[in-house]
Amino acid sequence: xxxxxxxxxxxxxxxxxxxxxxxxxxxxxxxxxxxxxxxxxxxxxxxxxxxxxxxxxxxxxxxxxxxxxxxxxxxxxxxxxxxxxxxxxxxxxxxxxxxxxxxxxxxxxxxxxxxxxxxxxxxxxxxxxxxxxxxxxxxxxxxxxxxxxxxxxxxxxxxxxxxxxxxxxxxxxxxxxxxxxxxxxxxxxxxxxxxxxxxxxxxxxxxxxxxxxxxxxxxxxxxxxxxxxxxxxxxxxxxxxxxxxxxxxxxxxxxxxxxxxxxxxxxxxxxxxxxxxxxxxxxxxxxxxxxxxxxxxxxxxxxxxxxxxxxxxxxxxxxxxxxxxxxxxxxxxxxxxxxxxxxxxxxxxxxxxxxxxxxxxxxxxxxxxxxxxxxxxxxxxxxxxxxxxxxxxxxxxxxxxxxxxxxxxxxxxxxxxxxxxxxxx
Numbered sequence: 320x321x322x323x324x325x326x327x328x329x330x331x332x333x334x335x336x337x338x339x340x341x342x343x344x345x346x347x348x349x350x351x352x353x354x355x356x357x358x359x360x361x362x363x364x365x366x367x368x369x370x371x372x373x374x375x376x377x378x379x380x381x382x383x384x385x386x387x388x389x390x391x392x393x394x395x396x397x398x399x400x401x402x403x404x405x406x407x408x409x410x411x412x413x414x415x416x417x418x419x420x421x422x423x424x425x426x427x428x429x430x431x432x433x434x435x436x437x438x439x440x441x442x443x444x445x446x447x448x449x450x451x452x453x454x455x456x457x458x459x460x461x462x463x464x465x466x467x468x469x470x471x472x473x474x475x476x477x478x479x480x481x482x483x484x485x486x487x488x489x490x491x492x493x494x495x496x497x498x499x500x501x502x503x504x505x506x507x508x509x510x511x512x513x514x515x516x517x518x519x520x521x522x523x524x525x526x527x528x529x530x531x532x533x534x535x536x537x538x539x540x541x542x543x544x545x546x547x548x549x550x551x552x553x554x555x556x557x558x559x560x561x562x563x564x565x566x567x568x569x570x571x572x573x574x575x576x577x578x579x580x581x582x583x584x585x586x587x588x589x590x591x592x593x594x595x596x597x598x599x600x601x602x603x604x605x606x607x608x609x610x611x612x613x614x615x616x617x618x619x620x621x622x623x624x625x626x627x628x629x630x631x632x633x634x635x636x637x638x639x640x641x642x643x644x645x646x647x648x649x650x651x652x653x654x655x656x657x658x659x660x661x662x663x664x665x666x667x668x669x670x671x672x673x674x675x676x677x678x679x680x681x682x683x684x685x686x687x688x689x690x691x692x693x694x695x696x697x698x699x700x701x702x703x704x705x706x707x708x709x710x711x712x713x714x715x716x717x718x719x720x721x722x723x724x725x726x727x728x729x730x731x732x733x734x735x736x737x738x739x740x741x742x743x744x
Contacts, residue, residue: 322725322736324713326693330564330612331742335555337547337572338738339389341731342484343603344369345413346516347543348393352376353421353495354520355397356540363391363545366731371409375418378402397537401427405464408433410658410730413485415463416445420489423454424496425469432464436701441656445489448477452493452501474499481653482506482626484577487531488513494533495522504530507623510577512603516543519602546573546605550704551732553581553631555742557638558711559610560590566611567742568595574604580627582608584635587618588642617644617687625650630657633665633708639685640674641715648682658730659700665708668697672712672720694718703730710735 344364349372351358363369365388373391377383380400384392399421408414408431415431419442422429432438443461450456452475455468474497479486482505491513494501508529517524520541523534552572559567574582574594585592595607617639620628628635632651639646654661666678672693675686693716699706706727713720728735 320724320726322710322722324710324720324722326716326718327562327714327743329743331559331562331567332565333742334568334570335738335741336570337552338732338734339364339545340548340573341366341369341550342413342510342512342548343516343545343573345372345411345417346512347545348372348376348391349417349421350516350520350538351393351540351543352379352381352395352399353397354395354538354540357392357394358540359542360391360393361389361542361544363389364548365389365733366729367409368411368413368730371407371411372414375406375408375414378404378406399425401425402429405430405432408437410434410437412437412440415442415465416485416489417492419445419456419465419467420449420492422467422469423449423452423456424472424493427469429467429469430464431467436658438463444481444483444486448475448486448490449493451475451477452497454493472497474501476502477504479503479505482509483653484509484511484513491517491524491531491533495536498535500532500534502530502532507626508577509626510575512575515602544601546600546603547571549573549578549581550630552608553634554707554711554735555738556581556585556592556608556610557634558714560585560613560615561638561641562714563612569608569610571605572608574606576604577627580624581631581635583624584618584620584628588615589613590615615642617642617646617685619647619649621647621649629653630704633661633704634711636665636669636676636683636685637708637712640669640676640687640689640691642687644687646685646687648684649679650681652681657702657704659702659705661702661705664698664700664702664705668705668709669712671695671697672716691716692718693720696721696723699724699727701727703727703732707732707735710739
């Protein structure tokens with residue numbers, strides 16, 4: 320499905336409740352399947368990726384009932400059952416990488432598969448540490464499908480070469496079933512939803528700076544309320560800052576410090592943003608965000624902040640086209656290993672619209688401020704975040720743009736268009 324985006328002439332006004340956090344939804348489904356009893360998960364994501372996690376744990380024996388569109392009752396005996404068929408992770412790297420850690424420590428064999436895009440994404444980053452724990456995983460040049468021969472593993476102290484919540488979570492989940500202490504040390508702290516939820520569910524887990532340690536634990540079922548996804552909020556934050564005459568409030572947004580790097584960046588860029596009604600829900604920091612059109616200036620984005628905004632960098636690039644001066648992104652080479660090569664794709668598509676942007680090996684530089692002209696077709700490369708970023712670019716372009724295969728937004732945010740229409744005057 321292609322999408323025509325018309326420039327917004329009147330500003331964005333009003334308030335919306337940001338939909339459920341995708342990362343936390345994945346973990347709620349997966350971790351609840353490891354707890355004996357019934358967990359009630361409220362505000363579960365409507366995105367396809369978290370539903371892949373639900374389908375996988377259901378295939379492994381969890382009983383799942385939807386009480387309404389976003390409320391899930393999940394009952395488990397805490398002992399996964401082998402599946403006679405392959406476990407389909409769809410487009411979800413989170414599902415595949417987290418489940419690989421769990422399944423490597425079971426007493427049965429499993430096969431994890433994914434769609435064409437997921438099958439191209441690198442899995443060596445999890446296979447290597449799992450093999451150090453004694454796992455047996457067979458793959459095609461470290462890509463899916465992953466054939467996992469479950470068995471007893473041993474604890475390790477792993478020094479990760481990259482800050483990745485998926486890698487960290489994979490190892491910690493394997494350690495959940497392993498005698499001794501399993502530790503993961505990262506170069507920088509990546510998002511910590513796994514640590515927070517495992518602790519909330521009773522795991523013996525501790526954090527010391529960039530090192531997380533877990534011991535064999537039995538998880539307890541919980542009632543889990545999932546906050547709004549700051550990665551979803553990012554598109555509205557960017558649009559609210561750069562679409563003229565805008566003022567919006569984004570409700571129920573997760574403010575976890577390991578995810579909220581975009582808020583630090585826009586503060587550096589001079590954004591007019593306020594955080595309202597801060598609170599804690601199911602172990603996560605939450606608040607409302609007020610955003611107004613602002614005069615932005617460029618800045619450098621690099622180092623330890625990158626893992627805390629890696630998914631938001633494409634829309635930050637769009638926002639940077641409207642900032643005075645240069646916005647430089649460095650140390651973000653892992654963008655090349657997402658659903659698309661997000662460095663090449665965002666540079667190429669923004670250049671089509673008239674942006675002055677250059678590609679580096681580990682990032683890009685945007686020379687601002689520039690008028691985006693539009694009047695052309697842009698591609699999504701089967702990447703939901705690129706599709707949504709191009710939508711925001713279309714709102715400030717001089718002419719309409721056509722976004723090819725826009726339906727990929729359904730992977731993470733099927734309500735995306737409706738939410739924007741609710742803010743248009």
